Amino acid sequence: MTGISIPCSFLHLKHRHLSSLWLASRSQRRQPNDLPSQVKTLNLYLSLWWFKLQEFNSTSGLVLFFAVTTSWRGASVELLLPTTSCSPSVDDTLSDTPGDSLVTSRPALQRESHFQPEHKESWLMAFRKALRRTAVVGGGAVAAAFGLSQLMEYRKTQARLAHVAAEAEVKVPYADELPSRQNQLEALRDTPEFDVLVVGGGATGAGCALDAVTRNLKTALVERSDFSSGTSSRSTKLIHGGVRYLQKAIMKLDYEQYMMVKEALHERANLLEIAPHLSAPLPIMLPVYKWWQLPYYWAGIKMYDLVAGIHCLKSSYVLSKSKALELFPMLKKDKLVGAIVYYDGQHNDARMNLAIALSAARHGAAVANYTEVVSLLKSKDQQTGKERVCGARCRDIITRQEFDVRAKCVINATGPFTDSLRQMDKQEISNICQPSAGVHIVIPGYYSPDNMGLLDPATSDGRVIFFLPWENMTIAGTTDTPTNVTAHPIPGEDDINFILREVRNYLSPDVEVRRGDVLAAWSGIRPLVTDPNSKDTQSICRNHIVSISDSGLVTIAGGKWTTYRSMAEETLDAAIKSHSLSAEPCRTVGLMLEGAKGWTPTLYIRLVQDYGLEKEVAQHLASTYGAKAFDVAKMAKVTGQRWPIVGKRLVSEFPYIEAEVLYAIKEYACTAIDVIARRTRLGFLNVQAADEALPRIVHIMGKELNWTQEKRTEELEAAKTFLYHEMGYRSRSEQLTKTSEINLDYQEVVRYKNRFHKFDKESKGFITTVDVQRVLESINVQIDENALHEILNEVDLNKNGQVEIDEFLQLMSAVKKGQVSDSRLAILMKTAEETLDIRGPVTVDRSGGGV
Numbered sequence: 001m002t003g004i005s006i007p008c009s010f011l012h013l014k015h016r017h018l019s020s021l022w023l024a025s026r027s028q029r030r031q032p033n034d035l036p037s038q039v040k041t042l043n044l045y046l047s048l049w050w051f052k053l054q055e056f057n058s059t060s061g062l063v064l065f066f067a068v069t070t071s072w073r074g075a076s077v078e079l080l081l082p083t084t085s086c087s088p089s090v091d092d093t094l095s096d097t098p099g100d101s102l103v104t105s106r107p108a109l110q111r112e113s114h115f116q117p118e119h120k121e122s123w124l125m126a127f128r129k130a131l132r133r134t135a136v137v138g139g140g141a142v143a144a145a146f147g148l149s150q151l152m153e154y155r156k157t158q159a160r161l162a163h164v165a166a167e168a169e170v171k172v173p174y175a176d177e178l179p180s181r182q183n184q185l186e187a188l189r190d191t192p193e194f195d196v197l198v199v200g201g202g203a204t205g206a207g208c209a210l211d212a213v214t215r216n217l218k219t220a221l222v223e224r225s226d227f228s229s230g231t232s233s234r235s236t237k238l239i240h241g242g243v244r245y246l247q248k249a250i251m252k253l254d255y256e257q258y259m260m261v262k263e264a265l266h267e268r269a270n271l272l273e274i275a276p277h278l279s280a281p282l283p284i285m286l287p288v289y290k291w292w293q294l295p296y297y298w299a300g301i302k303m304y305d306l307v308a309g310i311h312c313l314k315s316s317y318v319l320s321k322s323k324a325l326e327l328f329p330m331l332k333k334d335k336l337v338g339a340i341v342y343y344d345g346q347h348n349d350a351r352m353n354l355a356i357a358l359s360a361a362r363h364g365a366a367v368a369n370y371t372e373v374v375s376l377l378k379s380k381d382q383q384t385g386k387e388r389v390c391g392a393r394c395r396d397i398i399t400r401q402e403f404d405v406r407a408k409c410v411i412n413a414t415g416p417f418t419d420s421l422r423q424m425d426k427q428e429i430s431n432i433c434q435p436s437a438g439v440h441i442v443i444p445g446y447y448s449p450d451n452m453g454l455l456d457p458a459t460s461d462g463r464v465i466f467f468l469p470w471e472n473m474t475i476a477g478t479t480d481t482p483t484n485v486t487a488h489p490i491p492g493e494d495d496i497n498f499i500l501r502e503v504r505n506y507l508s509p510d511v512e513v514r515r516g517d518v519l520a521a522w523s524g525i526r527p528l529v530t531d532p533n534s535k536d537t538q539s540i541c542r543n544h545i546v547s548i549s550d551s552g553l554v555t556i557a558g559g560k561w562t563t564y565r566s567m568a569e570e571t572l573d574a575a576i577k578s579h580s581l582s583a584e585p586c587r588t589v590g591l592m593l594e595g596a597k598g599w600t601p602t603l604y605i606r607l608v609q610d611y612g613l614e615k616e617v618a619q620h621l622a623s624t625y626g627a628k629a630f631d632v633a634k635m636a637k638v639t640g641q642r643w644p645i646v647g648k649r650l651v652s653e654f655p656y657i658e659a660e661v662l663y664a665i666k667e668y669a670c671t672a673i674d675v676i677a678r679r680t681r682l683g684f685l686n687v688q689a690a691d692e693a694l695p696r697i698v699h700i701m702g703k704e705l706n707w708t709q710e711k712r713t714e715e716l717e718a719a720k721t722f723l724y725h726e727m728g729y730r731s732r733s734e735q736l737t738k739t740s741e742i743n744l745d746y747q748e749v750v751r752y753k754n755r756f757h758k759f760d761k762e763s764k765g766f767i768t769t770v771d772v773q774r775v776l777e778s779i780n781v782q783i784d785e786n787a788l789h790e791i792l793n794e795v796d797l798n799k800n801g802q803v804e805i806d807e808f809l810q811l812m813s814a815v816k817k818g819q820v821s822d823s824r825l826a827i828l829m830k831t832a833e834e835t836l837d838i839r840g841p842v843t844v845d846r847s848g849g850g851v
Helices: 007-010 014-028 038-057 059-072 108-114 117-167 181-192 204-212 243-251 255-274 293-311 323-326 349-362 415-425 495-508 564-579 603-611 615-635 660-666 670-680 687-705 708-726 729-733 744-755 770-778 784-794 805-817 822-839
Strands: 195-201 219-222 277-287 318-319 337-345 366-368 372-381 387-396 402-412 433-443 453-456 464-470 473-477 518-528 545-548 554-556
Touching: 014 770, 014 805, 038 770, 038 822, 059 181, 181 337, 181 366, 195 204, 195 387, 204 219, 204 349, 204 564, 219 372, 243 255, 243 293, 243 670, 255 277, 255 337, 255 564, 277 293, 277 464, 293 337, 293 554, 318 323, 323 337, 323 464, 337 349, 349 366, 349 670, 366 770, 372 402, 402 564, 402 822, 415 433, 433 495, 433 805, 453 495, 453 729, 464 495, 473 495, 554 564, 603 615, 615 660, 660 687, 660 805, 670 687, 670 708, 687 708, 687 729, 744 805, 744 822, 770 784, 784 822, 805 822
Parallel strands: 195 219, 195 402, 219 366, 277 453, 402 554
Antiparallel strands: 277 337, 318 337, 372 387, 387 402, 433 473, 433 518, 453 464, 464 473, 545 554
């Protein structure tokens, strides 16, 4: 008969003892048949159990955990013995003193044991049997505890959702129509005192405003630029818990990071529920090129599912090499052994941010973009005599008018600019923000499948690269480099080339990844922070922090896009407590955002049927505006064509229509940049297409907002500057410069000169629009003169209205090297040459109509 002899004192082990037990079990000699992947896989699972047991704080669970650890790792420890009569006291083998070894050495066990050699074999059999039983019991106990925790969490979530459903007759004063920006500014000026003033209109700031107003607090929000103009619109577009964070948490036994991942996975599920039109689950493939990595990565991804629990979107699965290539044909085949697919969420980040802000406005919050804080208002506390923040002096950037906004509590949610507002409160305070730049690029959609992303878990410098389909394009990123805080971050050429190199490593050699295929690029500043309350002020906080200054300024900094709602909830809880505000509990779990109520996956069909919109346009409107898409469709003008009946596109290759510009003004768009970058995403998808659409956008906005000609010109130039610097147009255009080298062999030079001379009949050494137009007419091709000027201007480096032979050769050299792609002039001249060659000269005999 087997048994376990454990004194009661063992049940009082603290978590620090578990760490020692864990290290002790790891220190045991590895068996010969152990493989690195087996060890790593077991470590992952055991670490996850450790995290789960810390959640439950169960000492009996800790004992079982150690039993399972020793059974799986083959460690010989004195917790399990064949009979109680021959076991030494555990008090002799375990110490409650921190730092003492918790496991006796093997010789010590042999000295204290009373086994005779003839009983050794039977003892070993009994020992193994006990280990197996303990493993089963331990596994069952942990599984039962885990299942119970998930059931409790599920019931708790359902209870909160039921609360929201019951209370969601939360007052919505502006359910039918949003107040205008002018009305919002008047509310800011005329309200004697708000309960909460939020500074910052990113995801966190808008989340704080929505949380506050749904608690029946009188709420205001100001943003010095546009909603989501900063980091919140320049993300990887993922709603995720963070696979790499979970890996770090397990490898380093970091409970804080583990809980951050768990919280993010809960918030992921909530965000997918409250804005289904703007978000959706996305399968992401992790290709594996070494056999031993397959079980290792599989265990890690399965653990990601396990941590998500009932919030798991879909279960991950393993693919064979052939199946992986079938789903992702662009993948590199060499040495590929298989792949693992897991699910995360994806969203339209700028539109999601805007939906949160608009939801706050509909619930009664006074929100205003292009309204900056000039200074903080302070008053003396009558009881303590200390100065307290009581509002802010604000300036309307458009009219330059200043006014005071008074509030009982001011919340600093300014992202990378956190320290700027903190220093308005106290000048000598030290910085807590450690800005980090992340660059993303957009390349054509043919680089990835329509509904499958790719994760590179270990790039050449240890970073993680995502390769994702988004808005019918492919987005790749991100980098992570220290930077300075700026309102206008610029993507660097080095970062763009780094991403392209990493993408090439995972794609088939048949797929040529060209620099010229980068359609847009941007840089976002991630506001990493140090905890001001920590003694070690140099350490970066992996999660967000909420701090309250002596004067009462509440600061929320750091964190992730995915967890904006829980961050806002925590911030408001702290603000309510510190400022003694009278408020109701948080109601934002399950609270549907702008456009979500009434949306269905088939809503676009009604748009096609009821309004005569193109299918692609209808799908875009439904996925961007949700149920509000009908309001946009009503504003669309008749095209005068048989089909589509309504909805004139801004540019032919994208489904954005002119009516969206008018609707953007209702959504507080004040500039052309707001439309191309955040109301539509044209500037993030293709800078050339956005540049092409700008004159029409400025014309529509100018007519609606009564802009003068001077204002229209100013807006057009500002938007072009934005595209040139912040959206990567500069990097794209600099691929072809006056100093570009001509890297062509002799035969290529001869071929391209012959092509050029077919347009330059007089051998002038240059061509103009007249020359090109003459050749095109000869092959019955008609191109608008303005469009022809634009085509030549792309190659006219001297900007003298003509393209010289050297400029043409520089263009063809850049096309050959992949620095330039989709050059309209290069394709046009090649097509014209091929047509002329096919036709050949017309003979005199046939010109008369003879046979």
